[in-house]
Amino acid sequence: MNLFTVDGISLQFGGLKAVDNVSFSVSKGEIFTIIGPNGAGKTSIFNLISRLYDPTSGKLFFEGRDITEVPPHQVARLGIARTFQNIELFENATMLANLLVGRHCHATTQMWQEMLFLPSVRRAEKDHRRKVEEVIEFLDLQAYRDKLIAGLPYGVRKVIEVARALCSEPKLILLDEPSSGLNVEETDDMSFWIRDIRSELGITVLMVEHDMTLVNRVSDRVLALNYGKVLASGTPSEVQAHPDVIAAYLGA
Amino acid sequence: MRFVFKTDYDQDIRILKHSGYWWSYGVLLAVLVAAPFLLGSYLQSQLVFVFIYAIVGVALMILTGFTGQASLGHAAFLAIGAYTAGFLQSHGVPFIVYFPTAAVLTGVVGALVGFPALRLTGIYLVIATIAFAFIVEEVLARWESVTHGNEGMRVRTLDLVGVPVPRDSASFYFLCLLVLVGTVLLALNLLRSPTGRAFVAIRDSETAGKSMGIDLAAYKVKSFAISAAITGMAGVLFAHKMTFISPEMFTLLLSIEFIMVIIIGGAFGVHGAILGAIFMVMIDPFLTALKDDVPVLAASVASSFGMAQDAATLLQDKLSKIGSAAGLKGAIYGLIIMMFILFEPYGLYGRWLKVKLFFQLFPLYKRATFKRQKTYVKSERNR
Amino acid sequence: MLDFIQQLVSGIALGCVYGLIALGFVLIYKATEVVNFAQGDLMMLGGFFVFTFIGLMGLDYWLGFLFAVCGMAVFGMATERILVRPILGYPQFSIVMATIGLGYFLRSIAGMIWGTDDLRIETPFSAGVLKVGDLVLAHDKLSVIVATVILCVVLYAFFNYTRMGTAMRATSENMLAAYYMGIPVKRVVSLIWAISAAVAACAGVLLAPITFIHSNVGLVLGLKAFPAAVLGGFGSIPGALVGGLIIGVIESLAGFYLPQGWKDIAPYIVLLVMLVVRPHGLFGPSMRKKV
Structure with missing residues (x-):
């Protein structure tokens, strides 16, 4: 098919x-x-x-x-998710934030709810995080969660880009x-x-x-x-x- | 050094990460609440200005610091908020109505400015916002039926559901503090949710953001709208604090002051906006104090080192003459901007983090930790 | 009809003033992708230099002109060395802010040194008019037009047909690569600041009889020259001239035919419309990021 x-x-x-x-x-x-x-x-x-x-x-x-x-x-x-030839990560954010951006297409909360951080937003955030953790596990990226992308070596960034794409399921x-x-x-x-x-x-x-x-x-x-x-x-x-x-x- | 063991995803979501935060922010809040009862009216009034500048600083932080869209037009948003308040108040609309109205109206204007911004980057965007601010300034000066033109407009005392809140009262102070705390919480909430991450994504790579499912147009407009709306709220408070508003208060120079707030504070965190606001507002009384004290001090030091009395007096005169020269404040502003960009690019908040790290790692801190890598100009034309 | 032509001509003269300042922006942008917000203030400083040489020291006009231009060139180099070189390559906005700071600084220092009164100098162009039929054109304005056109042509040729010009364009494309190819990047950048400051000095000197010399003149005219530079496309030398002319003519016609107040904002409205329709100006290259 x-x-x-x-x-x-x-x-x-x-x-x-x-x-x-x-x-x-x-x-x-x-x-x-x-x-x-x-x-x-x-x-x-x-x-x-x-x-x-x-x-x-x-x-x-x-x-x-x-x-x-x-x-x-x-x-x-x-x-459809993608990676780029010359790495297009969000340089000044942590790896975790990068991967969470990968979840963006599954975002369900409205901006006004996020401003007040209603319980629904918190629940959604935790769901995103669980999904992201699965990907981190899958690609062995546990060591870099809170690291800024700007400080990571090229090889790791390449993997993180794949991870970000995978986060969007x-x-x-x-x-x-x-x-x-x-x-x-x-x-x-x-x-x-x-x-x-x-x-x-x-x-x-x-x-x-x-x-x-x-x-x-x-x-x-x-x-x-x-x-x-x-x-x-x-x-x-x-x-x-x-x-x-x-x-x-x-x-x- | 503190090690935080994470056992729960909530720990990463929380704003106050651990008990240390509770303590320090609790003490800060207590001090701020006690301040009006301890400080003189002058310092209390300066603090109110700190709050207003900090609110605008947070607004700019969302737009410039997080979304990466520079703006030199925020004075115009402040003006729109202030004039909306003035106009509606004079037509008998109560505060609880015109305060949100001003925010919404300014937000709508901000969104409208955001639309041309969709296709603009970098310097073009800066110039577009300057152009917008000029147009607003001119409209304020010409639309006399609403704004009273260049004569300016009186703003009556704030009336909060029947209770008058005069500009110098402690209650006005608390109102501004409340709005600031609300704004900060709102910004932090946005930052830890999808919208805030989308903003950061737009700042760092528009292309990647787009293919991760971020609607660039929608989020840029949102960022402009939120930033403008917050500035509009600050405008209402500003109008009530000043009790008189006129177009020449909202010039390019004010927009530059707002940008200075986040540059001096450090354009990468909400803390920066607050620290920058404190610096920008307090620099004025500080300079005034210096102007009076330094010549006397210098003269007395000079004479104690054996300088002849008349020479010392001459020195004192010279120094106080320089101190009271008309343009000195501008020169010092200019120097401060240049110095911060050259030597403290991460601003006061960056310096604070460095100092904190120094003590955490003592004696292992290395100066090179925060050294900037040399970067080279690469054309933005093919970017 | 004669009114219209007279307005058009004075618009062109005004436009050349804007074009001349815009030229300074464009030069620095073209070579280093830095936007110098203090360009207008460099011009103001040039005016004060020439006032010092001619008005205070009593030198001959042309000699004073020469000294002012050379003095400003040195000043431009010094600015580059102290303020710009350490932060070249960092985000554009921080460089913009640094030059805004420089502008603040120069304005108030100039005000402290030379006072805040309007100053004048006598120049060969101060009096005298050129009459073509019923059209009247003052010599001082004519001198600006002629100088702008000459400078545009010379600088255009410099950028496109000399080795140094090519080196400058290469530097702006990719500084690191330019280093590797043996281009003395630091000297190139210094030189472009010197040239740009010299152009600003020319503008300051030529404007002295028209606008007076005052510490705020740079801010006022500089902010009008921005739309001109953007309109022409920021990196284009002929664009600066054309953009300046458009802004000048619009301002002049708006002042004559539209109600009061339009004169000052008409250039900005045109600018915003332009930015929405053609974000990169008339002559600017379109930008597209490759992935």
Whole structure:
């Protein structure tokens, strides 16, 4: 069953076609990876999905619903969470606050209730906190609860970003280069977590990744892009063997 | 050093985290309640101004400190609150009605200002708020049927459900204290709930906030509206304290004073607003005292070190002449702003935290703990 | 019709004044992304410098002009060294506040040194008018127009066609990268403050016969030059001139055709409308954060 479908989507910046008529679909419970050389339009596709960019043409469907026109802040509420290539955490807040922002799409209380901090708000806060603690447990982040993000090392921040996305209890998580800037050990951890996200939490993963070892280890299917166009798609080994993909990477 | 063992999520939600807080804030409250009976009328009146500035400081803290939207137009919000009070009072509306009305009206205006702010960042927003403040100032000067123009407007004594509350009375002091405490609680409550976290998220990364489900437009407008509404309440109190309001009281310079409150206090916590307000209001009497005492003191020190009597008198004259020069206050204000930004970027509250940490870690405190990392200009144009 | 043209021309002259001050904002912004709220006060200081040289010391006008411009350039460098360099790269708003503090400081110090009376100096442009048909244009205003246009052209060429100009643009894009590429960033930033203060001094000297020299003149004109700079798009040199002209003409026409009071707020209304419609001005680049 298709959870998420991209149907002939294009994105044009002036004369440059960043994404050119790309179509693919992600099944429920799958780990789907988009690969491609730099500037192939991978992150642009993510930005289209999280509605930061408006597509020039084409449509996006999530759980059979057309989400091409949904405003960006509602995407999270639908059940799509994401991370960023160059970490976009809230630097001057604690990790706990960051993760609680991840719960924002589940906020039920009104502002006037919060001003008075009515019992309902307190109850909701405790529920959010319980959910956040589950994620902290899942990703082993216990040591950093009250630490400011600004003082944490890169590898930890990368994990916290995944944690923040998980806090919104998504059905589909978009990971933008989860291993970039991580050392070999951290990349290993990341690959285990990605698989756990799928198997333990039942969340479908769509990711952009350069590290082919990681891609081979976790992905069910791979889509290769170059210059905004689809080169090939299929299992990791199929795609890697595809002549166009080899040409794109080796410049033949 | 105190170690707090957490066994309950409530411990993180609570405002007063542990018994130490109860003690210190309890004592503070007791002192503030006792103050009007112990202090002279001058100091009591200064404290009232501290409260009013602190209320505006908290408002600005919500907008600038937490949401990251700078404003140099808060004097205009104060003016709208003050004039609403003056106008409605003169038409026989009671305080319990016009006080909230002023807050709501100012909040609505604040929300309207928030809308253009949606597309503006940084310096453009600062300039837009300045422009807004100028327009309000001009409207106040021209809309004579309501505001009496440049002649200004008298504000009668506050009448709280039949009981008069004159500007110098202890009851007025308590009213201002009550509003301040209420405002602080409101701000702290917001901060520990989703709205406050959304504000902080907008400050730190709009993009991430958006994809976490925060409606940027709605929350920026909310932040402006809350901040303006609180400032409007302060405006009502201000009008009653001054008993006379005119457009030239609400200029850009007042807006700058309000920003100074949070910069001097430290723009990252509600404490900062209060400390900044104390500093800003008390600097004036402090300087006046200095102006009178320093020349005499300097002269007597100089003569005790063997300076000839007439030379010492000359020194005293020179110093008091400098002290009473017309523009001195402006120069000192300017110096204070520059000094704080250069040497104490986290403000008084930051200094307080450093001192506290020094004693907690004694003798292991390292100076470099709070050293700022060198950062480099990177264009905001592609941000 | 003649009224209209006369208003238009005096609006253009006024606009050039704003443009000249706005130019100072733009230069510093262009090279360091710092907005110098004390720009108007630097101009005021330039006026006082020239008053000291010409009015008090009795130097020749042009010599005094030169000295004032050089003196202000040095002053600009000193300001950069003491106030700006330590906080460059920190949040923009704290630098803005520091320059606001500087403005306060300069205003009151100038008031204490030179007094608070309106001062005047005699200049070659003080008297005399140019007549074109029925149109009358005073020489002092003409001198501002000419100087503004010349400075705009020269600085535009400097930024776009010299090595130093390129280095300045690089510095503003990414200071650290500029360091790595061997650009003497500190010297570049010093230089831009010197140039900007010198431009402010030019404005101060040229305005001396028109507005008098007074410690508050910088605040008043500086706050009008802001809308001009924003209108043109903060980082654009021609934008400063065009923005200044628009503000000047609007102010002048509003003063003539609209009821009293509109004159002072018309520029700000235009500014707000502009910010809502085109947040980054006429010539400013659009900003978009990459993720």
